[in-house]
Amino acid sequence: MSTIATAPPKATTSSYSETRRHELRMSLMLMVDGNLVSNARSVESGASARVYEGGYWGFASTSDTSSEKVRELSDLARRNARAMAKFGERKKLQLPNGHYRGEHEYKGKAPLSAGECADRLAQVDAWCGERFKGLKSTRIRVLDEHHRKHIANSEGTDAVASIQRALCTVTFIAEDASGSPVEVTEFLSGKGHLGDIDWSLEALAPRLDALYGHLQAKREAVAARGGLARVVMGPQLAGILAHEAMGHPCEADLVLGGAVTGDLVGKRVASELVTMVDYAHTYDGEEAVIPVYCDDEGMPASDAVLIKDGVLTEFMNSLETSARLGIRPTGSARAYAPSDEPLVRMRNTAILPGQSKLDDMVAGIEDGYLLLRTGNGQADSTTEFMFAISLGYEVKNGKVGRAIRDTTMSGSAIKVLQGVDAVSGDMHWNSGGYCGKKQRMVVSMGGPAIRTQVQMGGE
C-alpha cells in the first residue's frame, strides 16, 4: 500500500470530499480434531472517494489503488453526488470542521508464520486429545486481521491509521446423557497479530482445564427458568452489555432513526454505579485494541462519554449526524472494507469498574444465575436488547450450583442498568467479534462484573 497521500481537491464552499486507501489483511486457520479444515489468508486493497455536494453524498471505490485511479474516483464520487440531484433540491448541511495529521501504526512482536501457527494448532489439539477424556470433538480457530488506512480530506486531514487484532478460540464438544452434543468455548483476543497474543500451550493450559470443567458441568445442565431473574454477569459479559444495551442506542444515526435515547439526554438511565464510555484510542493510559485517532471521515476522534454516573450524556456521531443533531463530533464514522462508506460505529465501549468483589456479588444472590460466556447479541431502537448465554450457573443462597443449558438473556437496557446494585473492580476487554450494521466492523468491548435483574429465556 502506498503511503503517499492523494489528497482530494481542497473544499469549495459548496462541497466536502475525502479519500481513503485501505488495505485489509486477514488470516484464518481452523483445526477440527487434528484436521486443518481452513488454512487461508487474504489481502484486500482498495481506494475510495466520497463527496458531499448539494446536500447529497456520492461514493466510489475500486481495487486499483494507483494515484491516477484515486483521482478518477473523486470525479466519479462527485458525479454520483450530482446524480442524486434527480431527487430534487436538498438543504445542504453545515458539516463540522476538523482535520487530523499523523501516523499511528502498531509495532508488535514478530508475526508467526503459517507453519508456526499450524504447528501450534496441532500441538494444542494433540494435548487436548491426550488430557481430556470423553471429548467428542475439539475445534481450534485462530484469526488475525490488520486494517491499514490512509485518509485524506478536503479539510486538511492526512493520516495513516492501523487496527490489528487477533483471536484464538477453543471449542470442546461432548455428549450429555441423552447423546446430544454439548459445547463450550474459550475466547482469547487482543491487540496485534497472532504473534502478539499468548496462545502458547503453557498459556492456554489452565484456561482449557477450566473449560473442560465447565464442559463436564454443562453435560448435566438444567434449563434456566424463564422470566425475571437476579444475575451476576461476569466481566466477560459486561462488554456486550455495554455494546448492545446502550452502545447501539447511543449511535447518532439510530437516534435520528427514532431510538428512545433521543429524548433522554441529561436524564437518569442507569444506576449511579454505571459510567459507560466509548473510548477513541486510549484507556487507562494504554492504547486501546481498536485505536481510532481520526475516523474514516478524517475527523479527530475523541472519547464519547455515553453515561456518566447513571445519566445519559452524549452520542457517538459522524459529520452528518453531528450536523443534523447539532452536537459535537466524536470521530466515530468508520468503514469496514475498502469498498464501504463510513457509518457511525462504536470503537472501544466499556462500562467502568466499580468497588465490589465478584465473590461478594454472587454471595448476595438468593436465587438467580451467574452468567459467564456469551455468543452474539442484538440491540433495538427501544433499548430492548438480548444476547446469548453459552455458559452460566444457577446461584442458590449465594452458592454457585448447576450449569444451565444455552439460553438467551434480554431486557430493557434502561431497566437493567437502573437495576445495577453492584459493579466489580475487574476489567475485561474482548475484541474477538464483529458488530453488524449494513457492514460488519471490528470493535472492542469491556467491563467489570455487574449484578442486576434481567429476563432469562427458558421454561
Place this chain on the structure above:
Amino acid sequence: MSHTIELRTAATRALEQMRKRGFEHAQVTAMATRQDEVNIAHGEPSLLRSTDARRMGLVGIVDGRKAATEVSDLGETSVREGIDALFAAAKSAPRDEANKVSSGQKARIVQGPQESDVALLTDKARELIDFCRRETPKVNLVEAVVAHVLTRSHTVTTGGSELETEVGHHSVGAFGTAREGQATSSFAYTGGNCHDLAGTHASAMFGIDEMARNLEKSIHTRPVGDKFVGDVVLTPEAVSDFLNWFLGQLCDVQLIAGSSLYRDRVGEAVGSKMLTLRSRFDAPGVCAVTSDAFVANPVTILEQGTLRTLTPGLYGSLKTKLPHVPVAAEGWELLAGDTPREKLVSGTQRGALVGRLSMGNPAANGDFAGVIKNSFMIDGGKVGHALSETMISGNVAQMLKDVAAVSRERLDTGTWLLPWVRIGGLHFS
C-alpha cells in the same frame, strides 16, 4: 465480453504459475464485482455508491498439504507474491489425503440483469420514500438500499474444471422504525433480490409494505403477561432463522466433528410430513457453483419430513466417506402447504405471530431461546396487541417435527422462497 476474457486470462495464467511453482493441484478463481447502490437515510435520499472490486482466490495443494489465499490486485507481481506465500503456507500445513480439487466440471452460467440503470434505481428508491410518506407516515425509513450487482467469475482447476459465471441481480432492502410522540417501535427490516426491478412497485417487493404497516401497529406494546406453552406462527424471515441452523448441521465442520444431530439420519423422518426443503440455485442473486469449484445441481434435502441427503463438500466427503453433495452458498425453498395464511392464525388458541427472532445461534443440540420482535399476541385465533419483552424457548430439531401447518402463500426474497409456518409447544416467558 472483454472483461470476461480478461478474467479467464488472469485465471489461466495464475493456474499456470501455480503449476510452475510446484503445486500438484490448484484452483484459481478470478472475480469482478460491480455495484451501484442508491441509499436512503432517515426517509430521505442520501447517497449513490458505486463500487468496482476484483479479487483472485487461489487454492494450492502440494504433497497433500493445502492452503488458500485471496488477493485483490490481479497484477502479475501481486499474484506471483501471493503464489509464493501460498506455497510456503501449504508446505507447512499437515498432509491430508482428503485435500483435492474438483475435476471435469464445466459450466457457463449467465443470468439476471447484466447492466446497471441508475435512473431505475433512483425511481425505485423514490417509490419507497413516497410510499412511507403517504401510507405509513409514522415510519422512519432509517436505512434503505436499492442496488444493482453484477458478479463475473472464472474458475479453473488443475483437474480440468472450468466454470464461468456472469450473475446480475437487483436488490431492495428496507430497515425502519415507527414513532408516535415518545413511543418507538422495535426496528424491522426486510429485503431480497430480484431480476426484474421495473415491473413491481418497490413497496410491494419482499413484504416491505406489510413490514411498514406492522411497524405502525407495534409502536405501543405490552409484554405477554405470564408464562405458558403455546403456538407460534412464524413469518418467512423467522422460518429462515431455523432453517439456517438445520442446513448448518448438514455441512462439513459439523459432519467431520461428529456433532451433527443428522449425521446418521439420512432416510429417516426428521421433520413434519409438511416440510419439503429443496434448492433453488437459479434464484436471483444465487450462483449454482460451489466454493470448491463444483456445479451445484438441484437437490432435495427434506422430502415430506424425511432427510434425503447431507451436504458435505469435497473435503468433508473424503474425510467422512459420505457422498459428496455440492450445494451453492444459498438458494432454498420450502414448498407451500395447503393452509391459507389467515387460517394459521385462526387455528391458534394462544401464542404469537412472530415477525423476527432476536437470539443467539441455537446450541449444538438445537436448544434456543430468543426474544420475539415485530410480533403480535394471538388469543382465541385472533391477532391482538404488539408484544415487547417476550421470549420463546424450545428446540429447533423438535420444532421441525412439531410443524402443525404450512401456508399456501410464500414470500420470495430470491435466496429464500418460504411460507408462513405454525408450530406448537413453545415456552413463552
